[in-house]
Amino acid sequence: MAFRDVNSRRHIGLQQLSSLASTGRTLLGPVKSCKFIVDESTNQSMLICSAVRLIESLDLTSAAGQLLNETIQAQNKEFKTGMSTLLFLVGAWSNAILECLQQNVPVSAIVSVMSEGLNSCCEKVQCLQISVHDVNKELCSSSVRPNTSNSKTYEIGLVSPLAGFGSIASPVRSADDNNASVISGSGVTASSCKQKRLTHSRYFGALATSPFSSQLDDSRVCLSGQSAHPCECYGLGHLARALSHGNEPNMKLLKSIVAYQHKRAECSGSSQFNIAEIVTCCLPGLPESYSCVCPGFVTLVSPEQATIIKHFRDKPLRILLMDGDLTEEYRHLGFTKPRNVRTVLDRPDLQEGRPGDVWLNTTLDILIRSEVNLVLVKGNVCENLMERCVANKILVIGSVAQKVLCAFGEVSGARPVTYLTQRSASCAGSGAQLDLWTASDGRATDLGELVPVRIRVRGIALLTAVLTTAVPAKMQLVEDQFWTFVYRLHHALSDGKVFLGGGAVELLCLSHSQALAEQSLKLANKKPVKEFHGPWLAASSAEYKSVVLQALASGWSQYLSAIMCNTAKAASLFEARTLIEHHLKQATDCGSPSAYVLKEFQMGGMFRGGPVPFTGSAEGFRVYDNVTAKTEAWRRALDLVLLVLQTDAEIISGPQSNQLLNSHASSEFMFL
Numbered sequence: 001m002a003f004r005d006v007n008s009r010r011h012i013g014l015q016q017l018s019s020l021a022s023t024g025r026t027l028l029g030p031v032k033s034c035k036f037i038v039d040e041s042t043n044q045s046m047l048i049c050s051a052v053r054l055i056e057s058l059d060l061t062s063a064a065g066q067l068l069n070e071t072i073q074a075q076n077k078e079f080k081t082g083m084s085t086l087l088f089l090v091g092a093w094s095n096a097i098l099e100c101l102q103q104n105v106p107v108s109a110i111v112s113v114m115s116e117g118l119n120s121c122c123e124k125v126q127c128l129q130i131s132v133h134d135v136n137k138e139l140c141s142s143s144v145r146p147n148t149s150n151s152k153t154y155e156i157g158l159v160s161p162l163a164g165f166g167s168i169a170s171p172v173r174s175a176d177d178n179n180a181s182v183i184s185g186s187g188v189t190a191s192s193c194k195q196k197r198l199t200h201s202r203y204f205g206a207l208a209t210s211p212f213s214s215q216l217d218d219s220r221v222c223l224s225g226q227s228a229h230p231c232e233c234y235g236l237g238h239l240a241r242a243l244s245h246g247n248e249p250n251m252k253l254l255k256s257i258v259a260y261q262h263k264r265a266e267c268s269g270s271s272q273f274n275i276a277e278i279v280t281c282c283l284p285g286l287p288e289s290y291s292c293v294c295p296g297f298v299t300l301v302s303p304e305q306a307t308i309i310k311h312f313r314d315k316p317l318r319i320l321l322m323d324g325d326l327t328e329e330y331r332h333l334g335f336t337k338p339r340n341v342r343t344v345l346d347r348p349d350l351q352e353g354r355p356g357d358v359w360l361n362t363t364l365d366i367l368i369r370s371e372v373n374l375v376l377v378k379g380n381v382c383e384n385l386m387e388r389c390v391a392n393k394i395l396v397i398g399s400v401a402q403k404v405l406c407a408f409g410e411v412s413g414a415r416p417v418t419y420l421t422q423r424s425a426s427c428a429g430s431g432a433q434l435d436l437w438t439a440s441d442g443r444a445t446d447l448g449e450l451v452p453v454r455i456r457v458r459g460i461a462l463l464t465a466v467l468t469t470a471v472p473a474k475m476q477l478v479e480d481q482f483w484t485f486v487y488r489l490h491h492a493l494s495d496g497k498v499f500l501g502g503g504a505v506e507l508l509c510l511s512h513s514q515a516l517a518e519q520s521l522k523l524a525n526k527k528p529v530k531e532f533h534g535p536w537l538a539a540s541s542a543e544y545k546s547v548v549l550q551a552l553a554s555g556w557s558q559y560l561s562a563i564m565c566n567t568a569k570a571a572s573l574f575e576a577r578t579l580i581e582h583h584l585k586q587a588t589d590c591g592s593p594s595a596y597v598l599k600e601f602q603m604g605g606m607f608r609g610g611p612v613p614f615t616g617s618a619e620g621f622r623v624y625d626n627v628t629a630k631t632e633a634w635r636r637a638l639d640l641v642l643l644v645l646q647t648d649a650e651i652i653s654g655p656q657s658n659q660l661l662n663s664h665a666s667s668e669f670m671f672l
Helices: 012-022 051-057 063-079 083-102 107-128 132-142 237-244 248-268 357-370 383-391 402-412 472-495 504-526 538-566 573-590 593-603 627-647 656-661 664-668
Strands: 002-004 035-039 044-048 129-131 152-154 157-159 170-174 177-183 220-223 271-274 278-284 292-295 297-301 317-322 374-377 395-397 429-436 451-457 463-469 497-500 624-626 669-671
Touching: 012 063, 012 083, 012 627, 035 051, 044 051, 044 472, 051 063, 051 083, 051 472, 063 083, 063 627, 083 107, 083 538, 083 627, 107 129, 107 497, 107 504, 107 538, 107 593, 107 627, 129 132, 132 237, 132 472, 132 497, 237 248, 237 472, 237 497, 237 624, 248 271, 248 292, 248 463, 248 472, 271 472, 278 297, 278 472, 297 395, 297 402, 297 463, 317 357, 317 402, 357 383, 374 402, 383 395, 402 429, 402 451, 463 472, 472 497, 472 624, 472 627, 497 504, 497 593, 497 627, 504 538, 504 573, 504 593, 538 573, 573 593, 624 627
Parallel strands: 278 463, 317 374, 374 395
Antiparallel strands: 002 669, 035 044, 129 497, 152 157, 170 177, 220 271, 292 463, 297 451, 317 429, 429 451, 497 624
16 A cells, blocks of 8 residues: 655645635735626626635636635625635645645644644634623723723724723633633623533534534524613614724614614514515615615516506505416426426417417416416516516516515415416415615616616515615625625624634634644653654654644734735734734733733724724724634635645555556655
């Protein structure tokens, strides 16, 4: 048996990951440098600042590129945030591992030590998690706190450098310090660090059975037990602003969403933020000041369809919901045609006309006899059918999201059907209203090829965030930023806690990784190899553990440097690394890096917000990050890099091993 020694040749997979990830370096942090991408098929350009859009536009023909795309898409599907962090760390750790390979570090040592090191970092940063309740309480109270000579000014209010997240001093115990360090007013109370509050994560609790909290599957987040809050957004405003990372336009939209949902939930005695009741409608060509939130469903229709809107104005309409396609060829996923059977003709066609006219006539006849005026279809709609429906004063809208169908079904009494032949009198709903969408100044909007219309039913919970921009190429960027912000708030409420932002968590990870590297080097020099438990390469693991941990730390260092440069806290990478080294030394001298990070965050040191476009804002403001989304981005990034690393290890057995032994390529293999 022969084992290919990957260190004697270039590792193409990691190099490809590093090259692809380097394209998204400027997308990291709250102050992003957007990129223009061009669709070769249409020659239209689009402005993006999302790692998802960037990866979708790249030529990913390699296996490593495909794996990178799948990893980023999985993060986006689940969290809608953390993709830029994932992409950057993939590149940083790929470069770091390539350096380890150049030093002939065994693959098994890299895999085991990197995984153990990241697990240790995830456990270490528990003390930087702050409960949402404590954050809201502190931020809301600080916004009305009188100014004193010893206080620092932030955008979200006045915060004393000696006052943090709560009014009670709490001990912060770190792994590097056996003694408890007390940070006055840190808000990280003893109860907030108990294991029972961290069981949602596989990293922080022995009782965890899933890598994600079960609450993430529920799009409705209730804040039960909280009284009416005097602050904006009913207690969510300050938290949302700290999670917005400087996205002020979307803050205005969120205020409207929270106010509307709170009004609906007042009778239940709880304030809730339900992301399942939010959809978007993009209107390029209008100023961004026209963006607003409208109850009901706002969508775009053709000018021909818009002509019948005036006929329906102020009239209650009957509505039909379809959860499939409205085409002649549509069959649901469970439909299976008989094998070896070909249908020549379902029934004799005694009518003259083009093929398909029978289906069109039958479908239109069903709609007319059902006396429905509005049909919402989840899938595609036959264009010829839409034209005939317009002539008969029936509006058919396709590509409607499932959440929209559910919202209309709840309040109108309509029941979704897969085929029109399944419809009955009880399937149609009533009470729908249809009108043209008007801008804030009361004028109707005509975008040329498409016309925005609004559909609503009394009592509907659905809200449409109408997003506008005068630059059509910027439309996708505006929509991506809105959903990222909304999902940040959703995940924060689902987790019940947030991370200190601005690079605080990554700095502690860097400090911890370097400390582990130093400890492992000392242990390797003092203790025998048997102290290091591992598989058949235990000796190598012990010997190279310090090198691999330094590689892990290199990823954190590169991440912090990029953040500081992108937010203009450092003019160059050299200056950024100098500042990072200064803070690392200060943290080490403090005796407890976690206590130092908490203090710096409270003082508004290196972790304050960057120069973001908040009107009348101060230079810095406190920022927070999601817990589960961030740690899963770390995990996915490292898992991808290690997967690509291990796929280059090739085991050859059988007669070929003897041939390899006598060949010129024998130096590339380790014979067992």
